[in-house]
Amino acid sequence: MKKPLIIYGAGGLGREILTLVFLLPEWEVVGFLDDNVPKGSMIKNIPVLGGLEALDSMEKIPHIILAIADTKIKRKLANQLDTYQVQFPILIHPSVVLQEPATIKLGIGCVLCAGTILTNDISIGDHTLINLNTTIGHDSSIGNYSSVMCGVNIAGEVNACPLVYIGSGANVLNKVLLGEASTVGMGAVVLENVQPFKTVVGVPAKEI
Missing domain, CATH: 2.160.10.10 (Hexapeptide repeat proteins)
Structure with a gap:
């Protein structure tokens, strides 16, 4: 059974990482998180679940990967996600x-x-x-x-x-x-x- 994965970042890098995940048998992308893309948008038939606040309504936090190239934004998001006890895979x-x-x-x-x-x-x-x-x-x-x-x-x-x-x-x-x-x-x-x-x-x- 595949493990659910959320990609944080619905831009070009997020789509590239999505295509990478397609080749990995253990993972299934169930959604994107993005603070600047409207909730409900579809990216390659995968829904945007909202921004960071979307995690508040999830009963179980899935694994998350950061599709962010900007190093300072990436650090900020990683620190914020730590409060949700997120697990981060290696891809x-x-x-x-x-x-x-x-x-x-x-x-x-x-x-x-x-x-x-x-x-x-x-x-x-x-x-x-x-x-x-x-x-x-x-x-x-x-x-x-x-x-x-x-x-x-x-x-x-x-x-x-x-x-x-x-x-x-x-x-x-x-x-x-x-x-x-x-x-x-x-x-x-x-x-x-x-x-x-x-x-x-x-x-x-x-x-x-």
Whole structure:
């Protein structure tokens, strides 16, 4: 019997995660939550149940996954959902390659999308999104609530602190430290540490 799952976020990322869940035999999406989409709307034939307040009327809280790329909003929602004692699954697309699974730690609520490759001795934090066709090298860590977008290459021994956002097509070289809530722009090549709350863009990446 499949377990019921709610996706929090009815936008494009929510629809992408829905198609991921279709490939996982243990889960069935029973609805979306979204604070900005009218209750009763249908997304791919799945109803929007309302916003956060919809949980107040549920007798049993199903599992929830956050389909939110904005790292700060994601953290806020996760903290709010903790008051409901929500359980957060780990979703892994069938095409994901975990080269040495025993040495890879995945936090609650993290999502690994199609084409992702993780080598060995890697830590992925709670509620972290690793989007399509991303590679992560040995001894790297990605902190809680982070979002790594499509086609990113993260080399070995990279340390990304919580709330980091890495734009599509970026490259982060070996032993780089990405400070808390820092942002790496699309296509950037990061050769040096990035300070907390700062944004870097370009080749090589420079702070703006």
